[in-house]
Amino acid sequence: MRELGLTEALSNLPDPVVAAFALLTQLGDVWFLFATLGLLYLLAGERIASNPRRSGALLIALSVGALATTLALKATFAFPRPPNAGTASIPPWLPPALEAVYLNVATGSGFGFPSGHAIGTTVAYGGAAAVLDVWNRRKRALVAGSLVGIVCLARLVLGVHYLVDVLAGVAVGVTYLAVTLRVAKGDPTRAFSVAAVAAAVALVAVVVRGVPSEFGPVAVTLGAAAAGAVVWRRLDPTERTVSVPVAATGLALSGVPWVAAYLGDVGLVPSLVAGAVGLSILVGLPALAGRSDGQKNDGTSRTA
Template sequence: MRLEEASAAIREAFPEAWVDLAVAITEFGGAAVLMIVLAVLYWLTRRREAALVVSYAVAGVGFILVLKTLIGLPRPPEDVYLIAYDGDPYGFPSGHAFAASLVYGGLLLAFDRYRDPVAIAATGVVIALVSLSRVVLGLHYLGDVIVGALVGLGFLLAVHAVVDGEPRRGFALGAVLGVPAVLVTGGDPDALVALGGSLGGVLASTRLGSLPDLRSRLEGGVLVAVGGTAIGAGVALESIVGSLLSNLLAPAAIVAVNAALFVAILLAPAAVGRLAIGPLDASR
């Protein structure tokens, strides 16, 4: 089922000199890059649609963590890893393949690009590359990533139908899935982030309809700078909180920090919109 022989053939065929390329590609299915991509799209493009995909992403984290933990199938042996890895021990299904399928596929649906063959092909290539990079790096078997991508697509279609274009519903679903994820995984950091982000999203999404439109490229640049600073501060604060507080208090604090971080990300346009930033002529 996990296609171990095919996985070994892929690893052996991949030139070790290109490992850095595989590492770069795999990050496009990781939480950090996906968060940055979605945040920038939210700040600079159609905010309701981007917020919808953000809600899919945080809901998906809780779902895939519970699924992986309950199935409990291990990753490949460490002697085939091409990079150091200290994350969760479960390999089936692949979380990166799931996330890539969910987020990039979600962008196709939310931004109404699912009828565009070029957009569909590009999305498929990104999902395939992220998935194969996990096999190349030795962190998953080929079967893990195939199932991960398919489960991601299935989850996307289901949540897209349930949420029905309302980001707040997506974030509420994320909170519902986040609670069992925290309990089943014993407080996995990703589960805490997803739960906190979902709660923050529920609070902030009530203001989406009243956010000001982007007025200029200059304002867009300021928004990315302010929002990026907020993300950096949130990540730093989460690390500090995790190291200073006791094991009993740290999970609740991490959830609170991430709730505040998602509120800051989603409401940053309101704060920047109050600044006197004039329009920038597109021809300049």
């Protein structure tokens, strides 16, 4: 029913074209979305949004919820990917050192319906178009739609999804985005709470369907969503300037627990803690940086 023939029709494209789409698909990968939104949260100024810190936190909350929703739906339907999703032809011009990286980005594993890349990009880029102030709304929507379209096409070219998978992913993303924005009303705490509910539903789904391999990722999203709601509520609302080195360091540190939980298969509770710690570092960094600057200034005053 999902096999409409488009994935097969795109399977014979030249290697350079496939390699280009393997790179473009990273625009919808979890690491890229969270890194981009994390930097926006930490560094964006008022030219991007009237309240960039609040808008950035809202977008992070939306993406956490999108990931949780993806995990819930994949576990519920448990539909497989296309037969050759786990294999890829290595371009002859690719350096041997990059072959493993290429295979990682050009293939897919796990369940295929709906497309997580389609859900994630729709929520992240669609959310950015909805809450940011840069350009005008029409141009933001056009850019967001183009990015979503490119990522969806890349998933088809790589043969890791059927057309139905990406169309369903976009529909789910639009629905989740619309519902969460309506419930949150611009409040990141509410958006994180919606994400926590989605993660709890995902946890029930993987337990009921018996998919132990997804316990860790679901627990990470649940811990992240719960921590985000708590930390943002307690965060000093005063805008704190974060330097680029501090932002880059904080973003890297926030990702360490998530990567460790994902790669280490550490179990339910450690994954829950990892998600909470990682999100707390990211969301709490501006307040921590502000306190550190304040303590330095107090010390300088005393010394003077």
